[in-house]
Amino acid sequence: MSADGFSSGPPPGAAADWTIDQGWDAYTADEHAVWDLLYERQAAMLPGRACDAFLHGLDALNLHRGGIPEFRRINEDLQKLTGWSVVAVPGLVPDEVFFEHLANRRFPAGQFIRRRDQLDYLQEPDIFHDVFGHVPMLTDPVFADYMQAYGQGGMRALGLGRLHNLARLYWYTVEFGLLETPAGLRIYGAGIVSSRTESIFALDDPSPNRLGFDLERTMRTPYRIDDFQQVYFVIPSLQALLDATLEDFGALYARLDGASDIPIDRVEPTDRVFTQGTQAYAAAKLRG
Ligand code: PHE
Ligand code: FE
Numbered sequence: 437m438s439a440d441g442f443s444s445g446p447p448p449g450a451a452a453d454w455t456i457d458q459g460w461d462a463y464t465a466d467e468h469a470v471w472d473l474l475y476e477r478q479a480a481m482l483p484g485r486a487c488d489a490f491l492h493g494l495d496a497l498n499l500h501r502g503g504i505p506e507f508r509r510i511n512e513d514l515q516k517l518t519g520w521s522v523v524a525v526p527g528l529v530p531d532e533v534f535f536e537h538l539a540n541r542r543f544p545a546g547q548f549i550r551r552r553d554q555l556d557y558l559q560e561p562d563i564f565h566d567v568f569g570h571v572p573m574l575t576d577p578v579f580a581d582y583m584q585a586y587g588q589g590g591m592r593a594l595g596l597g598r599l600h601n602l603a604r605l606y607w608y609t610v611e612f613g614l615l616e617t618p619a620g621l622r623i624y625g626a627g628i629v630s631s632r633t634e635s636i637f638a639l640d641d642p643s644p645n646r647l648g649f650d651l652e653r654t655m656r657t658p659y660r661i662d663d664f665q666q667v668y669f670v671i672p673s674l675q676a677l678l679d680a681t682l683e684d685f686g687a688l689y690a691r692l693d694g695a696s697d698i699p700i701d702r703v704e705p706t707d708r709v710f711t712q713g714t715q716a717y718a719a720a721k722l723r724g
Contacts, residue, residue, distance in 0.1 A: 447526055454533050458524040458547055460506045467549050468503030474555065474564050475500050477632055485639055486629050487615045487622035489579060489674060493572030504549060504563060510571065518580035522571055527560055531594060538587025541580070543570060556633060569626030570610070578674040579624075583610070585681055598689045601655040608654045609677060614638065614646065614670045621646065621670060621710065637664050643717035645701065646670055648708030651680050652688060656698045666700045666718050670710050 446454045479500065482491065497513055499505045511521040523537065525544040537544045545566035550558045573579045586606065593602040611627035621639055623629050628638045638644070641664075647653075649669040657667065671677045698704065701715050 450526060453536065454525050454529045454544070455523045456526055456547060458507045460504070460508075463504050463549070466552070470549055470552055470555070471504040471564060472500075472502070475568065478568060478629065478635070481632065481635055482623075482629060484619075485623055485635055487617065487624045489576040490572045490624055490629060493575035494568075496575050497572060499568060499571075505567065507545070510567070514571065514574060517575045518577055520574040520580055520583075522567065531599065532591065535587045535590030535594070538583055539591065540587070541584050543574060543583070545570070556631070565626065565630040569630030572629075573624060573626070576674060578678050582674070582678045582681065585678070586610070589681070589685065592685070593689070596689055598685075598692060601689070601692050602685075604655050604657060604659060605651070605681070607659045608657070608667075608669045609649070609671070612638070612659075612665050612668055613649075613677075614668045615674070616670050616672050616710075624671075624674070634664055637717075638668055641717060642711070642714050644668055644711070644715075645703055645713040646710035647703065648672075648710070649677070649680075650707075652691065652695075653698065653704070653707070655688070655692060656695055658697055658700050660700070663721060664717060666713070666715060670708075 446452060450456050479494065482494075486494075496517065497505075497510055499510070507522045507524060514520050514522065518541070520541045520543060522545050523542050524547040527546055527548070529537075529544055534544060543566070546560065546562045548562055549564060550562045574583065586602075590599070590602060593599045609625070611625050613623075613625040614628075615622045615624050623635060623638060625638075628634045644665055645667040647667060647669055649671045654669050659665065701713075701718065703709060703712055
């Protein structure tokens with residue numbers, strides 16, 4: 437993901453496009469062990485929860501050959517599959533840098549891994565979130581095209597002052613998206629598949645709303661970065677998601693200019709409701 441507020445260039449040691457060497461040789465044995473632990477935990481829980489595209493991608497990339505995977509090795513497979521590659525960055529990068537990478541089918545991934553006391557939650561995306569969470573989906577040709585289109589659309593939204601709307605689309609699809617399948621709802625969002633607790637909450641907990649994805653509705657819905665989501669949006673297929681975003685957003689952005697946000701826990705009469713959530717989890721949190 438990207439971060440606002442950078443006005444200066446890349447940090448010392450980074451290239452003009454903010455990429456750095458992964459520095460694979462410098463990971464410690466304990467850092468490799470943290471990857472293995474996270475990998476095993478998530479891989480065990482995801483069959484029947486993550487969508488097929490994710491599970492196939494995870495298999496195809498073989499990210500579990502012992503320790504933190506080397507980007508050079510991942511890229512040999514990923515390039516052949518969809519022409520994407522993973523590049524290392526120091527952490528969050530400016531929006532325009534992030535979009536430029538995506539538009540060129542490069543996924544910027546954090547180089548560092550979380551500490552052992554942060555297995556379940558950390559604020560910044562690390563290599564486990566970025567590589568385990570995001571990269572398997574990039575092996576899917578349709579999702580691969582969606583991510584590239586998002587990068588191109590990001591630059592445009594930035595110029596039009598609608599990035600806050602487009603960021604919601606990213607959040608509710610790339611990070612926290614659910615997919616409808618004949619076997620039930622499945623996860624494709626990286627923020628869910630890389631989280632032990634949210635991979636259960638997102639599908640099983642009675643608290644959140646689960647609503648049919650609608651482009652404009654999604655862009656009008658704020659999101660939370662600090663806790664489980666209060667609403668998840670469900671797409672009928674990856675192709676439907678790509679199709680919905682291939683249209684020119686000009687008219688949509690013009691409509692959004694005068695539109696109000698939809699409260700995060702609201703179910704609208706026009707929503708297709710998969711789950712009308714109790715919102716009990718969020719309410720309990722508020723009470724403290
Ligand atoms: N179609 C969008 C536009 O015209 C670009 C876009 C594509 C945005 C895919 C997000 C995802 O701006
Ligand atoms: Fe992410």
